[in-house]
Structures are given as C-alpha cells and as structure tokens.
Amino acid sequence: MNNHPFHHTQTAHCESGVISNLLGHYGLRISEPMAFGIGAGIFFAHLPFVKVNGVPGTTYRIWPGAIFQRVCSRLGVKMETAKFSSPEKGMAALDTVIATGTPVGLLSSVYYLPYFPPSYRFHFNAHNLVVYGKQNGQYLVSDPVMDTVTEIDPESLAQARFAKGFPAPKGKMYYPVHVPDVASFEKPVKEGIQQACHYMLKIPFPMFGVKGIRYLANRVKDYPAKVGERKSALYLGNVIRMQEEIGTGGAGFRFVYAAFLQEAATLLKKDELSKLAAELTQTGDLWRNFAFSAGRVCKSRAADNVSYKELSEMLLQCAAAEEAFFRRLAQVKF
Structure with missing residues (x-):
C-alpha cells in the first residue's frame, strides 16, 4: 500500500474525519463535508427505548459506521x-x-x-x-x-x-x-443527497427523521409531569449532550452538511444547492438556540411546564425548518 508519513488533519466529526484522513493517505482526496454528504450522514432519531447511560437516546446523525460503509461502497474503496x-x-x-x-x-x-x-x-x-x-x-x-x-x-x-x-x-x-487512484464524485453525491432526503422524510416510524424531531418535541413538553423534576433535567441534559458534545453536535452536523452542499453546488454546477446550504446554516442556528435555552433550564432545575413547553416549541420550529429544507432538496433535478 502506501508508506508515506501519515498526514493528520483536524476535522469536526470523528467518523467523517477518519474517512477523509485515511483515504487521503492513499491519494484519494475527499474533504470531511464531502465524506459526510456522500455517506448521507445527516439524520435525526429519538429512541426512548434505547437507553444511553440510563436515559433515552437521541442522535443527530446516521448510526455509527454507516457513513463509512456508504462512502466506501460509492467510491469503490x-x-x-x-x-x-x-x-x-x-x-x-x-x-x-x-x-x-x-x-x-x-x-x-x-x-x-x-x-x-x-x-x-x-x-x-x-x-x-x-x-x-x-x-x-x-x-x-x-x-x-x-x-x-x-x-x-x-x-x-x-x-x-x-x-x-x-x-x-x-x-x-x-x-x-x-483505494482507487481516481474516483468520480458526481454520482455518489447525487445518491448521498437522495438517501439523506429519504431518511429524513420517508421513514414511516415516528421516531426518525423530521417526524422524530416532532416526536421529541411532544415528549419534552410532558417531561416534568411524566418523569419528575430530576429525571426531566437528566433527559434534557442528554439531548443537549448528544447535540453539542458527541462528535460534532446536532447543529454542527447541519453546518457540515451545508459545507457539503456548497462543494456539491460547484461540482454539479447547481446554484440552488448553494442557496439551500445557506438555508441549512440558519437551521443550525435554531438548533444552537435550542441547546442554549435547554441548558439554562437544566441548570436552574426548572420543572415548570412553561420552560419545557417553550423548548418543545423551539424543537417544532427546528422540525418545520428541516422539513421545508429536505423537501426542497429532494426536488432538485440532477
């Protein structure tokens, strides 16, 4: 294979970063956003029956390993x-x-x-x-x-x-x-975009994609009444941790995907992808605002329904923005 010294590049997220660094070592240059996009990494799921450290699991990206598998499959690695x-x-x-x-x-x-x-x-x-x-x-x-x-x-x-x-x-x-010496990105980019839109809009179960954001919003609203003050703060804290500390965070994944769309716009000569990228960065800001407000609720241990109701409304705003975005993205003609 390749015995050149390994070149380290810092990235935002571990899985797409390892893909970029490993494949780059063998001469296949792929940016972290491009790896994330071809691998259809953007996603959402809230799984109350999957406990992570005793609290319901939330993810803002596709399950671990999927990005790697998809990128390798689509690029012939x-x-x-x-x-x-x-x-x-x-x-x-x-x-x-x-x-x-x-x-x-x-x-x-x-x-x-x-x-x-x-x-x-x-x-x-x-x-x-x-x-x-x-x-x-x-x-x-x-x-x-x-x-x-x-x-x-x-x-x-x-x-x-x-x-x-x-x-x-x-x-x-x-x-x-x-690792192929050269790889065409056009078809993998289109397939990655189509798959991301499908996963965010078309999975029939309520815990996944845009439906999953609304599902979480409805549960957050009822946390104080259903699980009590202490558990409400723990559950909400885990939603924030998964958003802002695990890898890139929920908002961060939206910014990485926006960077992918900017690259894709140039590659495919599609200006509308560049406009959609700008739109998605605004959605990332909505997620950041939610995390900031949720953090304040956790720290104050406030269990009054008004705070949690407001957080629920912020999540519904995120869901509406993501649904509109992915519907427009799905309509782009390649």
Whole structure:
C-alpha cells in the first residue's frame, strides 16, 4: 500500500474525519463535508427505548459506521474490517497491521482516551480514531477531533477498544486494502443527497427523521409531569449532550452538511444547492438556540411546564425548518 508519513488533519466529526484522513493517505482526496454528504450522514432519531447511560437516546446523525460503509461502497474503496473476542487478539492484530506501515482505523470509547480533557471523557463507545504506528511502546494516534497527533499507552488503548456497554466496540479495526487512484464524485453525491432526503422524510416510524424531531418535541413538553423534576433535567441534559458534545453536535452536523452542499453546488454546477446550504446554516442556528435555552433550564432545575413547553416549541420550529429544507432538496433535478 502506501508508506508515506501519515498526514493528520483536524476535522469536526470523528467518523467523517477518519474517512477523509485515511483515504487521503492513499491519494484519494475527499474533504470531511464531502465524506459526510456522500455517506448521507445527516439524520435525526429519538429512541426512548434505547437507553444511553440510563436515559433515552437521541442522535443527530446516521448510526455509527454507516457513513463509512456508504462512502466506501460509492467510491469503490475496499476495507478490511475485524472484531475480536479478546483484547489480546485485538491488540496483536493491530500490531501486525501497523508493522507493515498501514494506518488503522479503530472504534473506541471516549472514556478511556487519556489525551482527552477529563470533562470530555464519558461513556461513548462509538468514537473513531487512527493508529498509524508505534514508538517506544506507545501507539501513535491521529484523532481527527484533536488539533495535532498524540500518543496513547497500550493499556488505555485496549480499554478504549474493548469497553463494555452499548454499543460494545469489540476491538473493531478497519483499514483500506484497495483505494482507487481516481474516483468520480458526481454520482455518489447525487445518491448521498437522495438517501439523506429519504431518511429524513420517508421513514414511516415516528421516531426518525423530521417526524422524530416532532416526536421529541411532544415528549419534552410532558417531561416534568411524566418523569419528575430530576429525571426531566437528566433527559434534557442528554439531548443537549448528544447535540453539542458527541462528535460534532446536532447543529454542527447541519453546518457540515451545508459545507457539503456548497462543494456539491460547484461540482454539479447547481446554484440552488448553494442557496439551500445557506438555508441549512440558519437551521443550525435554531438548533444552537435550542441547546442554549435547554441548558439554562437544566441548570436552574426548572420543572415548570412553561420552560419545557417553550423548548418543545423551539424543537417544532427546528422540525418545520428541516422539513421545508429536505423537501426542497429532494426536488432538485440532477
């Protein structure tokens, strides 16, 4: 494969950032927004029956691994992927591959990565990073959300790769075994846009896409009456955490997707995509405003229905904006 030194670029989100850095290492230049868009990464779901650290799960992006799988499929990249039954097997396999000079993508838990500040280390098991070598017993790490490369000791890396909980990473590692010298982005961009519109507008279940934002809005309004003051703050706090701290955050994903549409507008010579990109950044601002107001409610432990009702209305505003945006995007003729 390629034995050039690994080039680290800081990105907004771990999965699309690893795609950009890994494929770039093999000469296939793809920006983080382009990877996110081709992989149809923008999404929304609220899953009260899927508990994350004991509270209902909310996601502002497609499930972990989907962006990677879609980008590789659409660009003709072949990946070797493996999971392991024990840390010993997983670490031995990693050592074997990096000894050949091949950078390896890993799934990990943020909690066990010592180079993160303590306030950012919590139990989130779907963080992607790249290990590109080993020196003096330390693994050399390119974590796309960090501004520079770093190192990690074997014990911490093994803990991060084999953390318990949902979803269990099981030592997952992946690396390219075939990267095309050139790839046309036009068709993958169109397919990514069409898939994102479908997932945001057409899934028939109420927890997903634009329907999912409205579903969350209705639940938030009733939190104080249904789960009490303490749980209301915990539930709302997790919605904010998933929006503003996990990877890029809900608003951040909207800004990344807007950047993708700007690139796509140039690539496909479609000015209307550029206009839609500007519109989506305004939706990102709506999400940021919601997070700010929700944070204030959490900190004050205010359990009066007025505050939660206002938050519910802000979410309904986000839903209306996203529905209008994706309907217009779905109508773009390619």
